[in-house]
Amino acid sequence: MEYEGQICRAPMERSSFMLPIMVGCSYNRCRFCNLFRHLKYRELPLTQIEEELARVKNVGGNPKKIFLGDGNAFAQKSERLIQILEMIRQYFPECEEINMDATVTSILKKSDNELEAFQKLGVRHLYLGIESGLDDVLMFMEKDHNQEQAYEAISRIQQIGMVYDAHIMTGVAGKGRGLENARALAEFLNRTGPAHVVNFSMFLHKEVPLYQNILDGSFAPASEKENLEEERCLLELLTAEILYDGFHDFIRFRVRGKLPQDKEKMLARLDEKISHTTETNIYSYVQGECPSLEKCDGGDVWR
Numbered sequence: 001m002e003y004e005g006q007i008c009r010a011p012m013e014r015s016s017f018m019l020p021i022m023v024g025c026s027y028n029r030c031r032f033c034n035l036f037r038h039l040k041y042r043e044l045p046l047t048q049i050e051e052e053l054a055r056v057k058n059v060g061g062n063p064k065k066i067f068l069g070d071g072n073a074f075a076q077k078s079e080r081l082i083q084i085l086e087m088i089r090q091y092f093p094e095c096e097e098i099n100m101d102a103t104v105t106s107i108l109k110k111s112d113n114e115l116e117a118f119q120k121l122g123v124r125h126l127y128l129g130i131e132s133g134l135d136d137v138l139m140f141m142e143k144d145h146n147q148e149q150a151y152e153a154i155s156r157i158q159q160i161g162m163v164y165d166a167h168i169m170t171g172v173a174g175k176g177r178g179l180e181n182a183r184a185l186a187e188f189l190n191r192t193g194p195a196h197v198v199n200f201s202m203f204l205h206k207e208v209p210l211y212q213n214i215l216d217g218s219f220a221p222a223s224e225k226e227n228l229e230e231e232r233c234l235l236e237l238l239t240a241e242i243l244y245d246g247f248h249d250f251i252r253f254r255v256r257g258k259l260p261q262d263k264e265k266m267l268a269r270l271d272e273k274i275s276h277t278t279e280t281n282i283y284s285y286v287q288g289e290c291p292s293l294e295k296c297d298g299g300d301v302w303r
């Protein structure tokens, strides 16, 4: 199948068979996100999805893991999602897990019976954009949930045997609030116990509503150094068993490992990086449908 848009999935899904069942994100409102902003959301016809399953089977494919794209695939109507899951089982009965992105609200809209049906048909990992531990930040960024709703949604999927994984974003609370966010997020993650935490760190785009907030002064981005300090504080406070993977694309830094056993090594790596990072903001921005990355060299990239 010709892939439309940008492939976006957690690193743990890099070896999965990526099966698009829709184009774009049905929510598409998070202020910082430009992944699918240029695409008109639409569901792909079931015949097209089946053709792709048949194509992969005909070339000898027998995937053990399938990732359903694009953003927020779990928000599909339950009947349609069940039809797709049944098709997958029919073509690939040996498939061990079917994973996808979900929003908290998309989970809350499903009944317990529906959640159980998905689980029986192989749905295992749901990747949730938790982003922040602070309700005012979630509201500002127009995420579709608050903490209370996230606790409820996660508890419901865990009770029926699905696994929850958290996407977070250091820097999301803005300049001067990194440590406050880290403390709140640590409490949330320790209580909810995600299997994986992926920190994509703040990614600044020119073509998202957040850019206007930066221009009008209602959002001040944190420096890369503050983002690293936020990540350090978060890792220090995490007590749950978690596979952690953190990116800082524009300063080419990544810290990953198994918590709690790798914590000291990860903290030492962060300490080393923080000691060599200046306070000067090093922002990067992305623009264009096909993102071309440009790096600022100390000037004001926002003009």
Ligand code: SF4
Residues within 6 Å of the ligand: 025, 026, 027, 028, 029, 030, 033, 034, 035, 036, 071, 072, 103, 129
């Ligand atoms: S739900 Fe995910 S893909 Fe959709 S707008 Fe928000 S961050 Fe982007």
